[in-house]
Amino acid sequence: MEQESLFANANPQNSPLANRVRPQTLADFAGQQHLLGPGKILRELIDADQLSSMIFWGPPGVGKTTLAQIIAKQTKSHFVTFSAVTSGIKDIRKIMEEAEMNREIGERTIVFVDEIHRFNKAQQDAFLPFVERGSIILIGATTENPSFEINSALLSRCKVFVLKELQVADIVTLLQNALRNPNAFPDLTVNIDHAALQLLAKFANGDARVALNTLEMAVLNAQHHNQQVTLDPAALSQLINTKSLRYDKHGEEHYNIISALHKSMRNSDVNAAIYWLTRMLTGGEDPLYIARRLVRFASEDIGLADTRALSLTIDVFQACQFLGMPECNVHLTEAVIYLSLAPKSNAVYAATEAVKADVKQTGNEPVPLQIRNAPTGLMKDLGYGADYQYAHDSKEKLTTMKTMPAALAGHEYYTPTEQGNEKRFKQRLDFLQQWHHEHDQEK
Numbered sequence: 001m002e003q004e005s006l007f008a009n010a011n012p013q014n015s016p017l018a019n020r021v022r023p024q025t026l027a028d029f030a031g032q033q034h035l036l037g038p039g040k041i042l043r044e045l046i047d048a049d050q051l052s053s054m055i056f057w058g059p060p061g062v063g064k065t066t067l068a069q070i071i072a073k074q075t076k077s078h079f080v081t082f083s084a085v086t087s088g089i090k091d092i093r094k095i096m097e098e099a100e101m102n103r104e105i106g107e108r109t110i111v112f113v114d115e116i117h118r119f120n121k122a123q124q125d126a127f128l129p130f131v132e133r134g135s136i137i138l139i140g141a142t143t144e145n146p147s148f149e150i151n152s153a154l155l156s157r158c159k160v161f162v163l164k165e166l167q168v169a170d171i172v173t174l175l176q177n178a179l180r181n182p183n184a185f186p187d188l189t190v191n192i193d194h195a196a197l198q199l200l201a202k203f204a205n206g207d208a209r210v211a212l213n214t215l216e217m218a219v220l221n222a223q224h225h226n227q228q229v230t231l232d233p234a235a236l237s238q239l240i241n242t243k244s245l246r247y248d249k250h251g252e253e254h255y256n257i258i259s260a261l262h263k264s265m266r267n268s269d270v271n272a273a274i275y276w277l278t279r280m281l282t283g284g285e286d287p288l289y290i291a292r293r294l295v296r297f298a299s300e301d302i303g304l305a306d307t308r309a310l311s312l313t314i315d316v317f318q319a320c321q322f323l324g325m326p327e328c329n330v331h332l333t334e335a336v337i338y339l340s341l342a343p344k345s346n347a348v349y350a351a352t353e354a355v356k357a358d359v360k361q362t363g364n365e366p367v368p369l370q371i372r373n374a375p376t377g378l379m380k381d382l383g384y385g386a387d388y389q390y391a392h393d394s395k396e397k398l399t400t401m402k403t404m405p406a407a408l409a410g411h412e413y414y415t416p417t418e419q420g421n422e423k424r425f426k427q428r429l430d431f432l433q434q435w436h437h438e439h440d441q442e443k
Contacts, residue, residue: 058163062209343420
């Protein structure tokens with residue numbers, strides 16, 4: 001927990017560059033024009049000083065903390081920050097009591113909670129009465145989907161603003177602003193051409209903090225001549241040879257990308273499917289998790305249209321068990337290509353869902369007597385197994401015996417398509433239906 005004076009000059013030269021050049025006004029803030037541009041909702045709320053509690057949801061390094069500080073400064077509010085890692089309920093209640101007293105004397109308090117998704121339910125609930133009474137304006141920042149991570153009671157009282165990943169042009173502007181800031185490198189003149197700025201901006205991958213940290217590292221490690229530093233693409237090459245990918249194996253991005261892989265394969269877009277697979281693997285995803293999802297896809301989206309799909313994905317799963325990463329990436333790619341290009345049918349999946357609905361609605365329908373097992377004399381006396389017809393005794397291997405519970409007679413679940421091999425199953429099913437139509441009436 002930390003209370004900040006927004007009007008003190010706090011930019012010590014031993015702090016990171018990102019802190020030294022942190023924007024102090026909306027005019028200096030880069031990006032998020034969909035929220036802060038002229039006429040946009042958040043800009044109008046700030047300008048009109050009509051703030052309410054809000055959640056900033058977005059990826060790392062897009063300015064969530066900076067924007068909260070600017071809002072507090074522009075609205076002349078007392079600013080308090082909480083860390084979800086170090087602050088407990090006792091800390092929350094203490095500050096809330098102080099905020100309540102400040103409100104009584106006309107001073108507004110903005111409470112900023114970084115990584116609010118890390119607060120447990122009790123900690124989040126501790127804010128609720130003070131948000132309701134207007135004792136504080138809560139600004140929470142999160143990289144996770146608030147729908148899943150924020151208590152519904154608290155979320156319903158907050159406006160959610162989605163902050164987007166910074167574009168290359170945004171980061172170039174941010175870097176240019178930083179280099180003009182007298183607190184950036186006060187004893188140095190940094191010369192950097194546009195190509196080098198573009199290179200830094202692309203490397204940052206939408207994260208302003210990465211861009212500024214990389215710039216600072218480049219300046220500190222460059223050769224200094226007469227208090228001047230020159231940076232060009234060649235000078236930056238050693239620092240930016242590997243771009244970091246944003247991927248959280250347990251967060252929303254994990255589910256977003258596995259969804260993208262599944263839907264790309266379903267749409268038979270082989271190139272997109274390979275891309276999303278590689279994004280997951282490069283981000284450190286467990287190859288067995290992906291392999292399990294491919295096994296599921298083989299039946300859910302292909303099924304009997306290509307009966308080889310399931311056996312192939314099982315083979316790939318076993319290959320991943322034997323080899324692990326990085327060797328098994330080629331096996332996963334092979335499976336993704338096969339599944340993407342295979343004929344598609346969701347008939348098996350649709351049958352599964354349809355029959356589940358009947359089972360849930362009808363409950364425990366009795367097994368027809370003719371297909372019950374009769375291992376004892378008593379069970380035979382009760383009619384178990386009576387009138388059973390052995391299909392192999394007939395030339396066509398078919399009988400007129402009923403095997404569906406009487407209450408569900410006529411219910412159909414499997415409706416094959418004409419995709420791939422499933423066309424043969426459709427022809428067979430059509431033949432069976434015609435045979436029963438002719439012979440069941442005879443009985």
